[in-house]
Amino acid sequence: MNVLVINAGSSSLKYQLLDTKTREVYAKGNCERIGIDGSFVGHEERGGEKKKLEVALPDHKTAVKYVFQILDEAGFDTAKIEGIGHRVVQGGWYFPESKVVTDETLGWVREVAPLAPLHNYAEADVIQICREMFPSIGNVIVADTSFHYNIPEKAWRYALPRDVVDKLHIRKYGAHGTSHRYIWRTTSQFLNGDVHKLVSCHLGSGASLAAIQDGHDMDTTMGLTPLDGLIMGTRCGTIDPATVCYLVREGGYTIDEVDTMMNKQSGLLALSGVSSDSRDIEAGAEKGDKNCQMALDMFYYRTSQLIAEMAQSMHGFDTMAFSAGIGENSAEMRLGVAKELEWLGVKIDEKANEVRSDEPRVISTPDSKVKVLVVPTNEEYMIALDVEELLSK
Template identity: 35%
Template sequence: MPKYLIVNTGSASKKYALYSENQEIFKAHLETEDGGLVSTIKLGTTEKKETITQENYDNSVNYIIELLLSNKLITGIDDIKAIGLRIVAPGIFFLADKIIDDEYLSKLQEAKNRAPLHIEPELAEIEHLQKTMPNTPIVGISDSAFHKTMPDKSKLYGLPQDIASRFEMYRYGYHGISAQSIVNKIKNWIGDIPPKTIICHLGSGSSIVALKNGQSIDTTMGFTPLEGIIMSTRVGNIDAGAVIYLAQNLGLDLNNLEAFLNQKCGLLGISGQTSDIRELLKLEAGGDKKAATALEIFVYHVKKYIGAYAAALGGLDLLVFTATIGERSFIMRSRICRELSSLGIILDEDKNNATVSSDSFINKGEGYVKIAVITTDEMGEMARQVQIKIS
């Protein structure tokens, strides 16, 4: 049976999965934990965590292939029919899934100046994949394609349109792969997707999307994933004048300014200690005021966009929480939904407290907005898209 390797690289972690006949048969998540590097490996229903070296992380493609071989999931690299790689890149060219060829690589190199912190790891991963599996096609899976349906009133910035067109300066949106997986799950779970739906993808990177009849009409991320609500280390929305002022007074060139706004701000910047919601909650419980403020701002931003998107949709039928924070933190879900009863959002606290990383409705009674926790399946969605592109 054909097998597909799915790859999702980030600035601080890497995820790999192997699929056969639409079934995940292997998954590995490489990340930093307690100052070291670990790999969480899932084989069927068995999961284990092991410490890895910096070399394992830097040469993760080789590390993953060795795991697949040692566990007899493949007999050789030729068993892998195709590779799917999540692509986060601004530009019209990247609004579709495409085979990565010389033209694609050239376009990605050109786009690197627009979002180097996201594109550089993608280019490095492509290089490693092509070196290790030179004859295996790689499909670039667009993280923005889902948002192609956004109307001009959501997509355009207040720029002269000749300049916007020349530099392709539009709000592309991201987390589209996750949103598509949620839409598919809703359809399989409750049938047709409700006409007015909001998805809150809350993780280290966070975004909110408004769906009308299952199609994106607006989302919080824009030209790059830096725009929108405050995130773990990303600043989110900020006055352009303030960005100019920061660059002038901190003496930062453009690359260092981008790194600062992406890596030193957000929850980490406000708290001065950590970007991890779990740690912030512990600090808050111990009386740390900066941690409490960081959490309060995060909750406020999410609530504000839920209200804004409910207005844009003309009401709300379904509110979805997904991704690490959305799926796991009943505390944050409770705080976000608090005082939103005027929108028909009323949480059942018992159901909410009992729901961790599982698909469940957590709203109170009938006649209110349905509130659901739905686990995202970005890797599964990418595998599906790869098979469509290759077939």
């Protein structure tokens, strides 16, 4: 099936056109700075050179129109697109699995938007645009939170008053669920089913872990929002929740200022004082920057801590897989995390760890008690498979 996958943000729209049977990616790109001066589209076809096209994109509707236009101009018959898959950040309590877009399901995306206001509203708008512009093409909602929705209650429930929790739908929702689902699927296929308790490590500028036992999610590190859990590029991760109260009461910050601080000014950026990009931080540490080295040490420490926490939810683990921007590309980060876990019998083959590849690979030693893999993620393919399954019905 030819599927167009769309991932809309507040001022961006990423797209990928692919064939679910052959896995060929015909084209992909990103519309950036939508509604802002200097908007442009980065576009590439069949793995070729990426082109930067400066084009006015005053709104998401214009961006969607331009995506179809650029595909047509590149020689792709957009009439042969058989389905559109939409990544939705927050599915709330309505999306324990992916669903076909209807008036009702689209309304649900808007209803739960207060849990992810920067994402869901834009995503809902783009879904509506696609329905209006291309009424003959089916649309499917694939929520990042779906994979985590059925974790055990002891893992998702917060110890807050039940009336408050029930009224406001407060619970652990997690994120990156589509990626974690893909990592499990690929790891299981690669190891011919010889994996039962996997800690999936999606480590990028946004980062989370998931404990997956025989394909079922048992726990994850992100919470009500993507702020919880690991130290990330600009997010602080888990801290004492009273820190928010203290900053407001004693520091004089507003709630919005604290929200911005914790989501956009913290994490590796704040620790290093250099950058939110791990490559810049690793380079700084090599030059002797103590703040950069501390940022790395804290990232290794916190990640290994939470890997052990995920393992506890399954009463052990036999496999762990690194993925996403940092997990796939930083041998130094992988080694640093693995060394923190040596006490659990995790051993890395340092030569295998240095190999770069777009394919899944084992990087642990034969005598490691836990198999360690690098598994490049592919959320777009996972979304396309959901589109194929649901629209085929």
